[in-house]
Amino acid sequence: MALIRKRRLTEQQQRRIQKQHQTRQEELDTSNDLEGLVVQHYGRQLEVQALSAPEKHPSKPIVAAGEPEPFWKPIEVGSVWRCHTRTNLEALVTGDRVKWQADPNTGLGIITAIHPRKSLLTRPDRYHKVKPVAANVSLIVIVFASFPEVAPSLIDRYLVACADAEIPALLVLNKADLIQENDPILDLVKEYRDLGYEVMQCQSTGEVSVSALAKRLAGETVAFVGQSGVGKSSLINAIVPEAAQKTNIISENSALGQHTTTSTRLIAFGEGAALIDSPGIREFGLWHLDLAKVQHGFPEIENLLGHCQFRNCTHKHEKQCALRQAVESGEILQRRLDSYLRLIDEITEAQQKN
Ligand SMILES: Nc1nc2c(ncn2[C@@H]2O[C@H](COP(=O)(O)OP(=O)(O)OP(=O)(O)O)[C@@H](O)[C@H]2O)c(=O)[nH]1
Numbered sequence: 001m002a003l004i005r006k007r008r009l010t011e012q013q014q015r016r017i018q019k020q021h022q023t024r025q026e027e028l029d030t031s032n033d034l035e036g037l038v039v040q041h042y043g044r045q046l047e048v049q050a051l052s053a054p055e056k057h058p059s060k061p062i063v064a065a066g067e068p069e070p071f072w073k074p075i076e077v078g079s080v081w082r083c084h085t086r087t088n089l090e091a092l093v094t095g096d097r098v099k100w101q102a103d104p105n106t107g108l109g110i111i112t113a114i115h116p117r118k119s120l121l122t123r124p125d126r127y128h129k130v131k132p133v134a135a136n137v138s139l140i141v142i143v144f145a146s147f148p149e150v151a152p153s154l155i156d157r158y159l160v161a162c163a164d165a166e167i168p169a170l171l172v173l174n175k176a177d178l179i180q181e182n183d184p185i186l187d188l189v190k191e192y193r194d195l196g197y198e199v200m201q202c203q204s205t206g207e208v209s210v211s212a213l214a215k216r217l218a219g220e221t222v223a224f225v226g227q228s229g230v231g232k233s234s235l236i237n238a239i240v241p242e243a244a245q246k247t248n249i250i251s252e253n254s255a256l257g258q259h260t261t262t263s264t265r266l267i268a269f270g271e272g273a274a275l276i277d278s279p280g281i282r283e284f285g286l287w288h289l290d291l292a293k294v295q296h297g298f299p300e301i302e303n304l305l306g307h308c309q310f311r312n313c314t315h316k317h318e319k320q321c322a323l324r325q326a327v328e329s330g331e332i333l334q335r336r337l338d339s340y341l342r343l344i345d346e347i348t349e350a351q352q353k354n
């Protein structure tokens with residue numbers, strides 16, 4: 001009996017606490033909210049960079065002579081604050097623009113509102129849930145290199161993800177110092193250029209300048225993606241040395257299946273630009289997309305769809321298949337058709353399971 005009573009009380013208490021919490025949240029005065037940018041998140045806490053400062057800054061408490069100085073963090077543009085979010089807000093991600101309040105007495109903040117997103121980059125996690133990765137990205141840099149060995153089908157997947165999120169892609173061949181004469185990776189560069197994609201060549205270590213890349217990224221919110229070890233963090237460090245992103249020797253991490261970068265972080269860069277570093281991805285499932293979305297990632301194939309003899313052509317063995325004929329005439333690449341068909345199979349299979 002005592003036990004049941006106790007439990008009921010606890011539930012009641014919980015409800016009361018919840019209600020108090022809710023009213024406190026509703027009572028928040030939001031008229032002096034600041035503008036901010038989510039630069040990183042750790043579970044339920046986020047880090048927000050101040051994009052504005054209060055018109056009237058709260059004044060520092062006055063202490064009597066001999067008393068210890070209390071903690072005090074001034075609210076300055078550019079300062080970074082650990083924040084909680086108001087309970088009624090949707091999940092926030094790196095890159096989100098928010099309204100927030102800062103408490104100089106504790107150094108903590110509370111996010112009160114989120115601005116509408118211009119774009120949202122997502123990826124499926126290993127539990128088959130779609131996870132948001134970064135918001136408001138305006139350009140995706142797909143980094144690849146000759147070491148670790150390039151996986152063109154992974155690049156194709158990234159391009160589909162870019163087409164799905166409607167964010168332009170820039171391909172960056174990093175580690176230019178490792179490229180040899182007649183390196184097959186240069187053929188790959190040509191293939192993507194011929195398909196209409198923008199490709200740049202870079203080196204992030206040594207004395208070579210990354211100024212051409214830095215110039216291209218000016219004003220953009222850029223997400224760096226690509227296999228672990230291709231040099232995403234190294235490139236970011238070369239462009240913004242203060243970023244001091246951890247980098248590592250591939251033999252020490254990738255070989256063990258570990259990533260050097262473990263969380264998504266945004267680094268401010270120049271006027272209104274930002275670079276987002278994220279962990280390298282080995283597998284990039286796209287089972288959650290619909291078929292039309294996949295087609296957008298293969299514009300040269302999309303152009304030919306509907307021209308096969310049979311409407312339900314599998315493009316695998318049919319004689320009068322526009323895609324297979326285009327491969328034979330050299331109009332499209334066998335490799336790209338394979339990538340495309342593999343993705344279609346993956347998605348169809350996943351949809352049949354659900
Ligand atoms: N030779 C050469 N090595 C480079 C270059 N850029 C980066 N590296 C090396 O590549 C290794 C991996 O670089 P990271 O920047 O940690 O790679 P990452 O893509 O951030 O990897 P994850 O964080 O695991 O996803 C390091 O040992 C770098 O020194 C380059 O331009 N040339």
Ligand SMILES: [Mg+2]
Binds near residue numbers: 233234246260280
């Ligand atoms: Mg990294």
Ligand SMILES: [Zn+2]
Binds near residue numbers: 315
């Ligand atoms: Zn066909």
